[in-house]
Amino acid sequence: MRSVLLAAGFLALTSALQCDxxxxxxxxxxxxxxxxxxxxxxxxGCCWKTRQDGDPHVNFPYCFYPRDYSGYVISNQTxxxxxxxxxxxxxxPSHSAQDIGVLRVEVRSYSNQIVRxxxxxxxxxxxxxxxxxxxxxxxxxxxxxFDFEITQDSRLEVRRFDGDQGDNHKVKLVSxxxxxxxxxxxxxxxxxxxxxxxxxxxxxxxxxxxxxxDYSRFTFYNEDQPPVENKRLYGTQPFYINLESDxxxxxxxxxxxxxxxxxxxxxxxxxxxxxxxxxxxxxxAGPSPADVVKQYQDIVGRPKMIPYWSLGFHLCRYGYKSTxxxxxxxxxxxxxxxxxxxxxxxxxxxxxxxxxxxxPENYSDLGKLADExxxxxxxxxxxxxxxxxxxxxPGSYPPYDRGLEQNVFxxxxxxxxxxxxxWNLGTSVFPDxxxxxxxxxxxxxxxxxxxxxxxxxAWIDMNEPSNGIDGHNDDNSCRSDQDMPYVPGDVYLxxxxxxxxxxxxxxxHYNVHNLxxxxxxxxxxxALTAVAPNKRPFIISRSTFSGQGFYSGHWTGDIYSNWGNxxxxxxxxxxxxxxxxxxxxxxxxxFLQDTTTELCARWQALGAFYPFSRNHNNIQAKDxxxxxxxxxxxxxxxxxxxxxxxxLPYLYTLFYGAHMDGETVARPLFFEYPEDxxxxxxxxxxxxxxxxxVVPALFENQKIITGYFPxxxxxxxxxxxxxxxxxxxxxxxxxxxxxxxxxxxxxxxNAVFFQEPGNTTTDSRKSPxxxxxFLDDGVASGRxFLDDGESIDSITSGEFDVVHAMATKDILVxxxxxxxxxxxxxxxxxxxxxxxxxxxxxxxxxxxxxxVYDEQRQLLTMNNLNHDMTxxxxxxxx
Ligand SMILES: *[C@@H]1O[C@H](CO)[C@@H](O)[C@H](O)[C@H]1NC(C)=O
Ligand SMILES: *[C@@H]1O[C@H](CO)[C@@H](O)[C@H](O)[C@H]1NC(C)=O
Ligand SMILES: *[C@@H]1O[C@H](CO)[C@@H](O)[C@H](O)[C@H]1NC(C)=O
Ligand SMILES: *[C@@H]1O[C@H](CO)[C@@H](O)[C@H](O)[C@H]1NC(C)=O
Ligand SMILES: *[C@@H]1O[C@H](CO)[C@@H](O)[C@H](O)[C@H]1NC(C)=O
Ligand SMILES: *[C@@H]1O[C@H](CO)[C@@H](O)[C@H](O)[C@H]1NC(C)=O
Numbered sequence: 045m046r047s048v049l050l051a052a053g054f055l056a057l058t059s060a061l062q063c064d065x066x067x068x069x070x071x072x073x074x075x076x077x078x079x080x081x082x083x084x085x086x087x088x089g090c091c092w093k094t095r096q097d098g099d100p101h102v103n104f105p106y107c108f109y110p111r112d113y114s115g116y117v118i119s120n121q122t123x124x125x126x127x128x129x130x131x132x133x134x135x136x137p138s139h140s141a142q143d144i145g146v147l148r149v150e151v152r153s154y155s156n157q158i159v160r161x162x163x164x165x166x167x168x169x170x171x172x173x174x175x176x177x178x179x180x181x182x183x184x185x186x187x188x189x190f191d192f193e194i195t196q197d198s199r200l201e202v203r204r205f206d207g208d209q210g211d212n213h214k215v216k217l218v219s220x221x222x223x224x225x226x227x228x229x230x231x232x233x234x235x236x237x238x239x240x241x242x243x244x245x246x247x248x249x250x251x252x253x254x255x256x257x258d259y260s261r262f263t264f265y266n267e268d269q270p271p272v273e274n275k276r277l278y279g280t281q282p283f284y285i286n287l288e289s290d291x292x293x294x295x296x297x298x299x300x301x302x303x304x305x306x307x308x309x310x311x312x313x314x315x316x317x318x319x320x321x322x323x324x325x326x327x328x329a330g331p332s333p334a335d336v337v338k339q340y341q342d343i344v345g346r347p348k349m350i351p352y353w354s355l356g357f358h359l360c361r362y363g364y365k366s367t368x369x370x371x372x373x374x375x376x377x378x379x380x381x382x383x384x385x386x387x388x389x390x391x392x393x394x395x396x397x398x399x400x401x402x403x404p405e406n407y408s409d410l411g412k413l414a415d416e417x418x419x420x421x422x423x424x425x426x427x428x429x430x431x432x433x434x435x436x437x438p439g440s441y442p443p444y445d446r447g448l449e450q451n452v453f454x455x456x457x458x459x460x461x462x463x464x465x466x467w468n469l470g471t472s473v474f475p476d477x478x479x480x481x482x483x484x485x486x487x488x489x490x491x492x493x494x495x496x497x498x499x500x501x502a503w504i505d506m507n508e509p510s511n512g513i514d515g516h517n518d519d520n521s522c523r524s525d526q527d528m529p530y531v532p533g534d535v536y537l538x539x540x541x542x543x544x545x546x547x548x549x550x551x552x553h554y555n556v557h558n559l560x561x562x563x564x565x566x567x568x569x570x571a572l573t574a575v576a577p578n579k580r581p582f583i584i585s586r587s588t589f590s591g592q593g594f595y596s597g598h599w600t601g602d603i604y605s606n607w608g609n610x611x612x613x614x615x616x617x618x619x620x621x622x623x624x625x626x627x628x629x630x631x632x633x634x635f636l637q638d639t640t641t642e643l644c645a646r647w648q649a650l651g652a653f654y655p656f657s658r659n660h661n662n663i664q665a666k667d668x669x670x671x672x673x674x675x676x677x678x679x680x681x682x683x684x685x686x687x688x689x690x691x692l693p694y695l696y697t698l699f700y701g702a703h704m705d706g707e708t709v710a711r712p713l714f715f716e717y718p719e720d721x722x723x724x725x726x727x728x729x730x731x732x733x734x735x736x737x738v739v740p741a742l743f744e745n746q747k748i749i750t751g752y753f754p755x756x757x758x759x760x761x762x763x764x765x766x767x768x769x770x771x772x773x774x775x776x777x778x779x780x781x782x783x784x785x786x787x788x789x790x791x792x793x794n795a796v797f798f799q800e801p802g803n804t805t806t807d808s809r810k811s812p813x814x815x816x817x818f819l820d821d822g823v824a825s826g827r828x829f830l831d832d833g834e835s836i837d838s839i840t841s842g843e844f845d846v847v848h849a850m851a852t853k854d855i856l857v858x859x860x861x862x863x864x865x866x867x868x869x870x871x872x873x874x875x876x877x878x879x880x881x882x883x884x885x886x887x888x889x890x891x892x893x894x895x896v897y898d899e900q901r902q903l904l905t906m907n908n909l910n911h912d913m914t915x916x917x918x919x920x921x922x
Pocket of ligand 2: 405406
C-alpha cells in the first residue's frame, strides 16, 4: 500500500513538472508493447497524452517518458585513452519484464573515425552473433575525429569535430538516452537523437531509398516475403547512413542477430528494439557518405572479388520444361543478337524438387548443356535450396542419409529432427550451417553434383530459412511469441519459417534465425572452392545478414512485373551497395505475374546497368526472355547491353575498388554530390562509380524523362541528345523517352577504359583496349584493373596490373610505370571536350596523323594505335 501511495505521489510530481515535452515528435515511447493504456502507462511512472485536434503527426506515442526519467542511472565510470567503462544501475522498474539491474557500457575508439559502444550484462553472458568476424581495434588511433561524453542526464554522446568550422564546432552524431533505456532478457529499447532527418539504409525494406521519419517502423526477422513496403523481407541490415545539413555524413550499425524493430521519428531520432542479444553499436564518423560505407566495411568485411564472367548478362526462368527447352530459349536469344554469358535453371531441374538430384526424364542431360556453354565461353548456374527431402527411402537419397550420419540437421527442443515443408513433396529438413560438420557435408554434396553438371556458381534461395508451413510439420508446439514482452512488427516469429525454440549447434533458432543465410554462404563458398580450386566462387543469395557481401551477392527476390517495381528496383540495388554487397540485381522484367512488352523493354534497358544483370521469371508467367517479346524488347536490349559489355573493364575496375577499398559500384547521386540537396531524394537515377550516370525511363507511356544533372559536364557517349553542360550548377533537363535505348551520361573529369564487345565476356576480353577521356576544365583521370578475371589469388599473388590514365588538353599519359605482368594492347583513344583541333599530335615523340576531330562534338578520335599499355605519352599541339 505504501509503495502505491509513493508511486501516486511520484506521478503527481511528474505530470506537474516533467510531462511538458512541448514537441510531440520528441517523445520516447514508454509503453512499446501491445495494449498501451493510461493505467499501465502511469504504473510505469510515465506521461499519458492522447492526440489533440490539430496535431500534425498521427503515430506519436501516447505514453512517453517524463523529461527527467531515471530508469538507469550511472553508478560509476572509469575512462582511459581508448574509451570508458560505465556501470548503470536500475532505479525504478520498467514494468516491461524483469529488468537487468546492472549494466556495463563499454565505449571504445576503434579507429580515428570509428567508435564502438557495447551495453552488456556484466553478470551474465548473453547471446552475441559470431559473424561477421569483428577485427580488433586499430593499433594506431592518433587523431580521432570524434570524442564522446556522458552527460548529467545520462546521455551518451558521440561528437565529431568539424575543424574547418572552428575548433570547437562539434556535431552530435549519436546521443543515446540511457535513462529511458529498457534492458530485459527478451526486450531491449534504446533511443538516440540523429543530427538530421536524412536517413538511408535499414534494409532489407522496400520503397524509396531515403527512409521516412514519420514514426516509421522497420522490422527485421528474415522472411520469404515478396517485396512490399512496411513488411519484413529476406535480409537483416541494421545499418544507417545519416546525411547532415552540410552534406557531411555519419552512420551507425547495430551488431545484433535477434528479431527487432527499428523506428524513425521526426525528432529526428532512432529507436532500437531488439528482442535479445546485447546492444553493440559501431558509429562511423565519415565525414563523406563514401567514407561511412568504407568504415562500415572495415568492420564487417569487404566483398571478395567476383569472376569477370558474372558481369555478363544472365538468363533464367522458373518453368523451363527440360534441358532442351532451356537450350532452345537460350538459342533463340543468341540468334536474335542478344549477348548472354550465363544460363541458369530454377528448381525445374530437380527430381521431385529434391536438392542435388536431376529429373531423370527431362533434365538427365543437363550436364551436356553446361559443357556446351563452356565450349562457347559461357557459364552455367543453378538454384540450390538449403532444405533437403526428409521423406526418401533410406539409402536412396545421400543428402538426407549423409546429413543423418553427420548429424547436421536442425533439431527441435526435444531433440528430434525438425521437419518442415519447402519444395520437397514430403517433408523437408534443414541443414544447420552452424554445425561443425556442415561444411564437410555441404562440400560433399556440391562435389558429387558437380560430377554430373559442371556448374560455375550457386544461387542460394529459400535461406531465410523459408518454410511452407508455420513451424513444424508434425506438431503445433511452436508458440514463438508467447513469452515475448514485445513482438517486432506484430508478426509471430515462426511465420513461414521454423520455430524459435528449434536448436542449432550454436544456439537457439531464436538467436540464429537471421544468420542462417550468412552461415550457408560460408559453407557454400568453401564448397565451391573445393569443387573448383583457385576459381572465385560466384554466389547469389536471397537472404542476407550484415557483412555477407564478403561471401555472396544478392538479388532482390520475388518482385512483381509492374511499373512500381521497375522504379523501386533502383532503390533496392542502391540500398545493398551501402551494405558492402555490390553484386546485386533485381529480376529484369519482374518475377511474379505477366510482364508487358513495354515494361520489359524498359526493364531490359535499365537492367543492363544493374551490377548483377539477370532476366528471371516465374513459372505461371508468360515468357519474357527478350526474343520471346520481339523487336520492341530486342532493340533496347541489344543497345543497352552493347554498352554494358563495352564498358565492362570499367565496371570490373569498380568491383576491384569495392574489394580493395570498400567503394560502392552502383551508387546514388548523393554519394558523389552530398552537398547538393536535390540529389537526396533522387532514386530514379544512379551512377556506376563516379563516371557514369543512368537516366532511365520508368513509367508507362513515358514520353519525356526529366533528368537531374548535378554540377559538372555530362557527355553523351551514345550521341543521342548531346552534352549536358551543368558546369554552372545542377539542373533538370528533359530527355526524349525513346523506346529503343536508355540514356546514360559520362561525367567530365574521368578517363574510362573499354573493350569492343564480342558475343560473350570471354570473347570481349580478347579485344584490344580503348580509352575514353572526358575532360572537365581540361583534365581527366581514371584507371583500369587487369587480371585473368577468375583466379582467387590474382591479387594476393600479384598477378594483376593497374593502369592509370591522366589527361589534360595538352597531354595524355597512360601508364603503369612499373613492369606489366601481361601484354595489353591499347588501340583507340577518344578525347571528349577538346575545344579546338590540334595542329599536330605526337605519341612518345613520334608524330601521329591518323586522328579525326569532330568540332561539333569537340571529340578527338585516334584509331589504330596498336600501343602496349605500358607508358604511352600523347601530346597535343595547338
Ligand atoms: C562500479 O559498479 C559496479 C556495479 O555496481 C561494480 O561491480 C564495480 O566494482 C564498480 N567499479 C568501481 C571502480 O567502483
Ligand atoms: C517431363 O516433361 C513432360 C512434358 O512437360 C511432363 O509431362 C513430365 O511430367 C515431365 N517429367 C517429370 C519427371 O517431371
Ligand atoms: C560429425 O560427423 C561424424 C560422422 O561423420 C559423427 O561421428 C560426429 O558425431 C559428427 N559431429 C557432431 C558434432 O555431431
Ligand atoms: C552525332 O550526332 C550528330 C547529330 O545527330 C550527327 O550529325 C553525327 O554524325 C553523330 N556523330 C557520330 C560520331 O555518330
Ligand atoms: C558471335 O555470334 C554470331 C551469331 O551467333 C556468330 O556468327 C559469330 O561467329 C560469333 N562470334 C564468335 C567470335 O564466336
Ligand atoms: C602498376 O601495377 C602494379 C601491379 O602489377 C601495381 O602494384 C602498381 O600500383 C601499378 N602502378 C601504377 C603507377 O599504376
